[in-house]
Amino acid sequence: MRQVTLRCENWNLHSPFIITGHVFTVAEILYVEIADDRHVGRGEASGVYYLGETAQSMLEQAESVRSALEGGAGREVLLSLLPAGGARNAIDCALWDLEARRSGQRVWELAGISPRAITTFQTVSLDSPDRMAAAASRIAGEKIKVKLDGDQALERIAAVRRARQQAEIIVDANQGWTFEQLQTLAPAFRDLRIAMIEQPLPRGDDEVLEDYMPPLPLCADESCLDRSEFEVAASRYQMINIKLDKTGGLTEALALARLARDHGLELMVGNMVGTSLAMAPGYVVAQLCRYADLDGPLLLESDRECAMSFEKGRVSPPQKALWG
Known part of the structure; x- marks a missing residue:
């Protein structure tokens, strides 16, 4: 049985970040951990602000699939459990991290990619x-x-x-x-x-x-x-x-x-x-x-x-x- 940790975090910006129609002073993120008996995979997401995503809305989405994740759902199953967006991103990245730690390989090796500068x-x-x-x-x-x-x-x-x-x-x-x-x-x-x-x-x-x-x-x-x-x-x-x-x-x-x-x-x-x-x-x-x-x-x-x-x-x- 896996253990799943979900929480919202705030990370302050050192100065306001200004783009068309928006001023950002803090990064509000969803943090995810997925752990088995020996390894912990982690991921985070800020969400898609112009689609109305917030840390809280992402947390609620992630909570909706907690039982599936605890039961062993993987990345391919996740694609059918949640729509594209920040919640699925944080979970997907945590699952990649967990897979890498289990296998002893880096993620780019699992993805068949040769790293460059x-x-x-x-x-x-x-x-x-x-x-x-x-x-x-x-x-x-x-x-x-x-x-x-x-x-x-x-x-x-x-x-x-x-x-x-x-x-x-x-x-x-x-x-x-x-x-x-x-x-x-x-x-x-x-x-x-x-x-x-x-x-x-x-x-x-x-x-x-x-x-x-x-x-x-x-x-x-x-x-x-x-x-x-x-x-x-x-x-x-x-x-x-x-x-x-x-x-x-x-x-x-x-x-x-x-x-x-x-x-x-x-x-x-x-x-x-x-x-x-x-x-x-x-x-x-x-x-x-x-x-x-x-x-x-x-x-x-x-x-x-x-x-x-x-x-x-x-x-x-x-x-x-x-x-x-």
Whole structure:
């Protein structure tokens, strides 16, 4: 008989993290442990905020499948027990961790993936152009992700580019633009050597992209949660941002990554802010991706024991004591 531990945790951010329509000051997460007689597997999730998920709602979902987990339900059964989302993610990642500890292998070995070095983008949140430029100047590393909305988008990104002439820069509008803004801004962003624009239009209101030829790649985030939305997203975007909270765990994330690669789309792995325990399974997905956005712990006041390191953006593999 397994033992299952479920709880909500709060992890304070060291400063407000601002994106289109939201200000985050704390990461509210669901923490999961699944233990057998000898081993303990762990996972965590922040949930999908724009779908209304909270730590409490995820906890309630996880409690609904406690008896099945205690009875030995595995990852494949879990896919039928819970919908995609944060609760399933935290549980799925705990089951991967438990399987790795039982087998004596690392998770990437179980997944048939050869690990390579990963460098993450580091994020500049919304602020005035001058403050965003100053924040970009403080980033150690040459990969920078810039949060934008529909206000002063060109002024903000131009200020960041002036501050970091050599950096590889991508932008994330978090559904904050109109199609007319995209048409105006995309050529200017190309001229500023911006590598990619993430989720410029609102989820469910981006069908116009099917006939649009962008001057730089567009990446679906909110517009592609999991494999069920891939076909439509692939007709509108050149890249998919995979987040484990959206896919409902590493199992579905890897399946989505392989599907996208088979269809020739580029990939990015992202995060919803969390500790190194949330980034560790993202590190596995990152092995299949062009871009990695795994800087969530850098936004927090503290991290878990045996945390991953982020030296100038270079992400260390998770230690066995942490996960996987």
